[in-house]
Amino acid sequence: xxxxxxxxxxxxxxxxxxxxxxxxxxxxxxxxxxxxxxxxxxxxxxxxxxxxxxxxxxxxxxxxxxxxxxxxxxxxxxxxxxxxxxxxxxxxxxxxxxxxxxxxxxxxxxxxxxxxxxxxxxxxxxxxxxxxxxxxxxxxxxxxxxxxxxxxxxxxxxxxxxxxxxxxxxxxxxxxxxxxxxxxxxxxxxxxxxxxxxxxxxxxxxxxxxxxxxxxxxxxxxxxxxxxxxxxxxxxxxxxxxxxxxxxxxxxxxxxxxxxxxxxxxxxxxxxxxxxxxxxxxxxxxxxxxxxxxxxxxxxxxxxxxxxxxxxxxxxxxxxxxxxxxxxxxxxxxxxxxxxxxxxxxxxxxxxxxxxxxxxxxxxxxxxxxxxxxxxxxxxxxxxxxxxxxxxxxxxxxxxxxxxxxxxxxxxxxxxxxxxxxxxxx
Amino acid sequence: xxxxxxxxxxxxxxxxxxxxxxxxxxxxxxxxxxxxxxxxxxxxxxxxxxxxxxxxxxxxxxxxxxxxxxxxxxxxxxxxxxxxxxxxxxxxxxxxxxxxxxxxxxxxxxxxxxxxxxxxxxxxxxxxxxxxxxxxxxxxxxxxxxxxxxxxxxxxxxxxxxxxxxxxxxxxxxxxxxxxxxxxxxxxxxxxxxxxxxxxxxxxxxxxxxxxxxxxxxxxxxxxxxxxxxxxxxxxxxxxxxxxxxxxxxxxxxxxxxxxxxxxxxxxxxxxxxxxxxxxxxxxxxxxxxxxxxxxxxxxxxxxxxxxxxxxxxxxxxxxxxxxxxxxxxxxxxxxxxxxxxxxxxxxxxxxxxxxxxxxxxxxxx
Numbered sequence: 001x002x003x004x005x006x007x008x009x010x011x012x013x014x015x016x017x018x019x020x021x022x023x024x025x026x027x028x029x030x031x032x033x034x035x036x037x038x039x040x041x042x043x044x045x046x047x048x049x050x051x052x053x054x055x056x057x058x059x060x061x062x063x064x065x066x067x068x069x070x071x072x073x074x075x076x077x078x079x080x081x082x083x084x085x086x087x088x089x090x091x092x093x094x095x096x097x098x099x100x101x102x103x104x105x106x107x108x109x110x111x112x113x114x115x116x117x118x119x120x121x122x123x124x125x126x127x128x129x130x131x132x133x134x135x136x137x138x139x140x141x142x143x144x145x146x147x148x149x150x151x152x153x154x155x156x157x158x159x160x161x162x163x164x165x166x167x168x169x170x171x172x173x174x175x176x177x178x179x180x181x182x183x184x185x186x187x188x189x190x191x192x193x194x195x196x197x198x199x200x201x202x203x204x205x206x207x208x209x210x211x212x213x214x215x216x217x218x219x220x221x222x223x224x225x226x227x228x229x230x231x232x233x234x235x236x237x238x239x240x241x242x243x244x245x246x247x248x249x250x251x252x253x254x255x256x257x258x259x260x261x262x263x264x265x266x267x268x269x270x271x272x273x274x275x276x277x278x279x280x281x282x283x284x285x286x287x288x289x290x291x292x293x294x295x296x297x298x299x300x301x302x303x304x305x306x307x308x309x310x311x312x313x314x315x316x317x318x319x320x321x322x323x324x325x326x327x328x329x330x331x332x333x334x335x336x337x338x339x340x341x342x343x344x345x346x347x348x349x350x351x352x353x354x355x356x357x358x359x360x361x362x363x364x365x366x367x368x369x370x371x372x373x374x375x376x377x378x379x380x381x382x383x384x385x386x387x388x389x390x391x392x393x394x395x396x397x398x399x400x401x402x403x404x405x406x407x408x409x410x411x412x413x414x415x416x417x418x419x420x421x422x423x424x425x426x
Numbered sequence: 427x428x429x430x431x432x433x434x435x436x437x438x439x440x441x442x443x444x445x446x447x448x449x450x451x452x453x454x455x456x457x458x459x460x461x462x463x464x465x466x467x468x469x470x471x472x473x474x475x476x477x478x479x480x481x482x483x484x485x486x487x488x489x490x491x492x493x494x495x496x497x498x499x500x501x502x503x504x505x506x507x508x509x510x511x512x513x514x515x516x517x518x519x520x521x522x523x524x525x526x527x528x529x530x531x532x533x534x535x536x537x538x539x540x541x542x543x544x545x546x547x548x549x550x551x552x553x554x555x556x557x558x559x560x561x562x563x564x565x566x567x568x569x570x571x572x573x574x575x576x577x578x579x580x581x582x583x584x585x586x587x588x589x590x591x592x593x594x595x596x597x598x599x600x601x602x603x604x605x606x607x608x609x610x611x612x613x614x615x616x617x618x619x620x621x622x623x624x625x626x627x628x629x630x631x632x633x634x635x636x637x638x639x640x641x642x643x644x645x646x647x648x649x650x651x652x653x654x655x656x657x658x659x660x661x662x663x664x665x666x667x668x669x670x671x672x673x674x675x676x677x678x679x680x681x682x683x684x685x686x687x688x689x690x691x692x693x694x695x696x697x698x699x700x701x702x703x704x705x706x707x708x709x710x711x712x713x714x715x716x717x718x719x720x721x722x723x724x725x726x727x728x729x730x731x732x733x734x735x736x737x738x739x740x741x742x743x744x745x746x747x748x749x750x751x752x753x754x755x756x757x758x759x760x761x762x763x764x765x766x767x768x769x770x771x772x773x774x775x776x777x778x779x780x781x782x783x784x785x786x787x788x789x790x791x792x
């Protein structure tokens with residue numbers, strides 16, 4: 001008799017041990033994934049954070065109408081095409097007198113960004129009174145200076161291995177001593193389109209492009225996807241071969257690599273319908289194809305999860321099938337439908353492969369105004385910057401990734417909030 | 427509830443209508459220049475496009491990096507706003523492509539040579555500088571190499587640099603380079619490997635024979651011989667010594683930093699930007715730098731081009747002004763902003779001639 005209790009006790013101990021082991025496996029799995037995620041996030045944010053700051057240089061600019069080549073004309077057109085480059089270069093020469101030699105002169109001009117002349121142009125056009133006066137202005141610093149200010153260039157390296165030579169460092173030291181060099185919040189990063197000069201490059205164009213593309217995707221994929229799901233779930237004849245075939249195909253489509261949708265878009269939308277390349281309209285159409293299966297599958301799952309008693313009650317009280325579906329079943333399934341849609345949209349937001357085929361992987365400096373203007377999207381912008389030779393683009397790449405991650409978090413939060421809200425309503 | 431749904435449907439359809447109406451105008455005409463083509467020319471063309479846009483206040487051209495071959499395909503597809511106005515190329519247009527253009531009605535093409543690009547073979551600064559000949563590069567990377575004893579082709583037996591030449595370091599042959607889709611790879615194979623390959627006179631003889639056969643009118647023999655020498659000279663080994671590192675040159679630089687024994691193949695602009703971590707090898711006794719590429723003494727360099735569809739000039743606004751910006755001294759001159767990005771300028775004389783024919787839109791014949 002004693003042996004039986006002992007046996008049970010032994011078994012119990014084994015079972016507890018097994019349970020504990022399983023929990024440890026689970027915990028360590030979570031720990032490992034958190035470690036990976038953290039190392040990724042830390043890596044991205046440490047390289048990306050410097051991009052939110054930008055170095056500016058202060059220069060006294062003598063806005064001389066003679067240097068501007070104005071000839072006494074002050075119309076907006078004359079002001080637009082005046083020679084601002086000369087004025088900026090002359091101001092730099094005044095600041096650093098006695099710079100000789102072709103190479104050194106060129107290096108001096110390259111202290112400040114190429115955008116200085118355009119900044120000055122806009123300043124003069126907006127305030128024509130400043131002509132023939134002296135103004136103290138802040139300009140963007142060239143990417144090399146910016147990288148140096150953020151500690152990206154090691155002073156102790158031999159001169160030949162540095163992007164900035166000794167005489168350039170001496171200029172920077174003088175500017176620093178005179179408080180003419182300053183790091184500020186990089187507002188350009190959020191207000192400018194793409195540029196090949198890292199200090200001028202911003203993500204506004206890509207963000208608007210992403211927004212417009214997502215808008216097209218949402219307006220197409222949500223109504224089409226949800227309608228298809230409702231029909232298949234509520235109205236389609238059960239145990240019909242055609243319905244089965246459609247269902248299998250939708251599930252298959254969800255697993256097709258996204259580049260295939262790009263090829264399809266290229267052949268059908270561009271080749272057959274003649275929609276121009278590179279615009280959010282075509283991007284949205286292609287991404288719609290890609291997100292439709294996700295939305296249909298998740299919406300069907302949500303509709304299936306609605307308790308049959310609701311349907312029976314409605315039908316029993318004399319509601320038609322359409323009334324039952326739209327007054328009772330769909331509202332009950334809405335949280336699930338919305339979650340599926342938002343997850344599908346988030347997936348589309350991070351997609352680049354299908355866009356490659358339809359020309360959205362391109363250099364586009366202007367911020368798009370409508371769904372028919374050429375544009376890129378955020379992930380494409382990240383890809384393009386990561387491929388650029390300039391060192392200063394590395395940090396901008398990471399910063400753009402941070403923005404994209406932020407948007408994805410916001411979208412997923414939205415999914416949670418919507419679900420909560422709709423669940424409460426009922 | 428039902429009102430909500432009615433509202434939602436109405437809003438959706440209204441939005442679609444508004445969006446499509448507002449975009450219709452842009453679908454039938456185009457306000458911006460459309461450029462496609464080589465990923466090597468891309469960094470230069472984009473800077474010009476941006477400067478053009480900012481200087482003139484008109485729309486900045488759209489530039490897609492499709493590779494030289496892909497660009498030509500789109501460019502030669504026909505006339506009309508659905509096709510690009512300009513294509514960039516890191517090699518000259520092929521006669522087959524030119525014929526295709528002509529067939530599709532793209533008759534007048536303006537060719538603009540913009541400068542040179544050098545291809546660097548580089549390693550980490552932690553290791554000594556490599557001193558290679560093109561023949562050694564060929565022996566290190568070709569799929570089959572002539573055997574030392576018999577001269578017959580055998581599968582590449584070399585695993586270490588010192589196997590090829592005792593003066594070279596005693597390390598494993600490990601070269602990171604671009605994949606076959608890349609124009610840089612084409613140029614590297616053509617200039618470096620084929621250059622090394624032709625130092626064997628019997629291989630060069632095949633090419634000569636092929637030309638003789640072509641002249642004699644024996645087309646099938648000519649193409650057969652051509653295929654033969656291309657097979658020898660253009661095939662890169664696939665046993666792991668040459669590692670395809672993708673189109674991303676930054677990635678190759680990163681990998682060289684962590685692996686001091688590896689060599690990398692990439693464009694000169696990346697070497698220029700990363701001169702603190704990587705160094706270019708000496709090829710045939712010439713060190714890669716700005717001057718050596720410009721005067722042609724560095725052997726692995728190639729000219730870069732762009733091609734303009736003349737029929738689009740006047741229909742798409744700004745093409746003439748864009749060409750003027752590209753061919754201005756401020757851009758492609760010796761002190762121009764393109765040299766900052768790593769473009770090696772043409773000689774003064776060549777620039778002048780090019781600028782004249784480009785700005786007057788003189789079409790070229792092949």
